[in-house]
Amino acid sequence: DAGVIQSPRHEVTEMGQEVTLRCKPISGHNSLFWYRQTMMRGLELLIYFNNNVPIDDSGMPEDRFSAKMPNASFSTLKIQPSEPRDSAVYFCASSFGLPQETQYFGPGTRLLVL
Amino acid sequence: AQSVTQLDSQVPVFEEAPVELRCNYSSSVSVYLFWYVQYPNQGLQLLLKYLSGSTLVKGINGFEAEFNKSQTSFHLRKPSVHISDTAEYFCAVSDQSNAGKSTFGDGTTLTVKP
Numbered sequence: 725d726a727g728v729i730q731s732p733r734h735e736v737t738e739m740g741q742e743v744t745l746r747c748k749p750i751s752g753h754n755s756l757f758w759y760r761q762t763m764m765r766g767l768e769l770l771i772y773f774n775n776n777v778p779i780d781d782s783g784m785p786e787d788r789f790s791a792k793m794p795n796a797s798f799s800t801l802k803i804q805p806s807e808p809r810d811s812a813v814y815f816c817a818s819s820f821g822l823p824q825e826t827q828y829f830g831p832g833t834r835l836l837v838l
Numbered sequence: 839a840q841s842v843t844q845l846d847s848q849v850p851v852f853e854e855a856p857v858e859l860r861c862n863y864s865s866s867v868s869v870y871l872f873w874y875v876q877y878p879n880q881g882l883q884l885l886l887k888y889l890s891g892s893t894l895v896k897g898i899n900g901f902e903a904e905f906n907k908s909q910t911s912f913h914l915r916k917p918s919v920h921i922s923d924t925a926e927y928f929c930a931v932s933d934q935s936n937a938g939k940s941t942f943g944d945g946t947t948l949t950v951k952p
Binding site for chain 1: 872
């Protein structure tokens, strides 16, 4: 099993540019989570999907952030326009969607906005 | 609502010494409890989890944790640590009220010194 796949692994962009982060969950998993990790704020849940439907997006910082899951094998997190304070490591995780199930994390995308 | 408190943000310890990382949780219903580990520049991975049954749970790499319902705690222990255990450790809780969403603590950085 390839695990959760995220791309790109590193992204450097300039303030104001659009950034798109991609995630492929583990096959058969029906829940997908997007997290952001920074030194200042730790690990934050941004949004999670169950069966491709957004269940809780209360962690999305503001309207500049949007997430989609068009099918069971692909999700995107978009930031438009990006700002320096968006610099962080963004993780995608997937699970079988039950509270007792383990979340499997991808390797993360390290984003730097200049 | 559920919450997790990791009582120590940093724990320095010498190699081969025992270690305990403390975690307290709050929830109004029955819970499932997890410990995840994050090595530098990697995503989180599961160490162990408590679902039901025996309150002593054994995980990978010689770690174990004990579920204490009366004290609402789930402390992580290892009798003898190695340099390679240096990492950040996250306690997490979930319950039946969420579709697989877990609430994570702020993390404890374990530093093992030679």
